[in-house]
Amino acid sequence: MIREEIIKLIIKVIKELQKEEILPDFEILEIHVEHPEEKAHGDWATNIALQIAKTAKKSPMEIAENLKSQISNLKSKVLEKIEVVKPGFINFFLSKEYLQGQIKEILKQKEKFGQLKIGKGQKVNLEFISANPTGQLHLGHGRGAFFGDTLANILEKAGFKTTREYYINDAVGGLQIRTISDTVTTVSRLPEVIFTPGELPYYSDYLKDKISIFKSSDKVISAIQEENKNFIENKLKIKFNNWVSEEKDLYQKNKVEKIQKWLDGKGLVYEKEGAKWLKTSEYGDIKDWVIVRETGEPTYLLSDIAYHKDKFDRGFDKIINIWGADHQGHVGKIKAAAKMLGFKGDLDILISQIVRLKGGLKLSKRKGEIITLENLIDEVGLDVARFLYLTKSLNTQMEFDLELAKEQSEKNPVYYVQYAHARICSILRKVKHPTSNIKHLTLLNHPSELALIKELIRFPEIIEDTSRDYQIQRLPQYAIDLATLFHQFYRDCRVISGDKNLTQARLALILATKIVLKDTLDLMGISAPKKM
């Protein structure tokens, strides 16, 4: 990757300057190389001179000039020009030869372009959606669903081995389901109350129907779970590797009981007011919490600890939980439990903020009519829905305007991206043998061609950054940027022309673009149509 190469170059040069005592000895911190928005600032830029100015006791400009001349001496084929600008930025300009050569690289690697090794084959567990089997998936679940699925794709691309996991809160045997939540309000009711539908103004018609058909709580739950699973696999097109049942995989295997004994044996549990409390406050949480009620029944917390113990035992290097905002208070408890259990890997708990339907929920609450995720997908389609969700950062609340979404589905940015793909395919259909001759890549000199190549080679960097910071919204943005540069190229350069060599070179360019565009869409779970 080009960024890595530049960073290595800078480190090397700083060390040389230190040896020559032009720069004093200091620890080289992280070298920050960025992709400036302004073209005049080069393809890459670093602020390293500004950062080390203080410790080096020299002016940033002086340091930058020193670094520049040292790097220039190396005569790298990758760089065409290096500039030092005002406060002390060093701007790098990539050479045409390097850029042209990258097309060859993309065509060679095909869909493996952007595949990284930073995951080193480490095992990652991603748990997401995990909707209670007491109703259909709603708009809020869409966030976790698409975010989790896409993040898993990106981590795989970055070289991790991922497991997509869904936790089913279906404990009915030992525990009994006490809470039925519809998608609007969570209300607690005893089991017998649940099964007198006439008295339940809170529950959706959907749930009432299920209750009147199946009568018993465990049957209602397994029926709903089955429907949700079906919906997720077939309509959301998300394939989970693992469906973990609280009832079957934890309670029936005595894992909840075992973890309680283990915690007890470690002296982490005490009795107060007839209940058993876990000393979470000693492990970083704000207070202690009950794990066994006065009645002797375990709480959700205990079974969730058992679940996490199970995950830890399965040997994951990294565990990512994607929870809704209403579970925020649960984070401290599970983190505390992870410490108690001595989990050595990363435990990242991501909270997705609430999805709010514009115009409020008035009618839905009373009538039990809610906007389900299925309604949304029926209205706008899976591609639009996925894109819509992915463009927003997890920790901002999102306001969902269904009317607007429907209206905009016609002119949605997803079509803009897909159109670029379809356009490429359309051009390729006009060529008899769309195999590209990579011998004429040096003919790619037009600013629009070079700009497009520069965007293409950002792809691995997008994967790297996103696999580190989980800022998924970077991906749809990249897709839009790439499509824009393609459309501009299309405006400026005719692919099929009388000039056979140039045609070959441009075919190679659009083939490379197609590969990266398709891959970007694949990562987001969005289709890349050949015709629209």
Next chain:
RNA sequence: GCGCCUGUGGUUCAAUGGAUAGAACAUUGGCCUCCGAAGCCAAAGAUUACUGGUUCGAGUCCAGUCAGGCGCACCA
């Protein structure tokens, strides 16, 4: 009251502490005899809630204020 998240053009959202805060939608105008106009080009629109602080540099970090959301169970 305490904890977490958020406050950016009319709207929905971006912006690893960097250079002139970007898109999309909406608004206004221009571009199809030529590889797909679901496209391209342009205009207009922002005191980044407010007040201080940190530094070469703050939408971003820190403190405080205001506003909104979520959580604070022997519910899950």
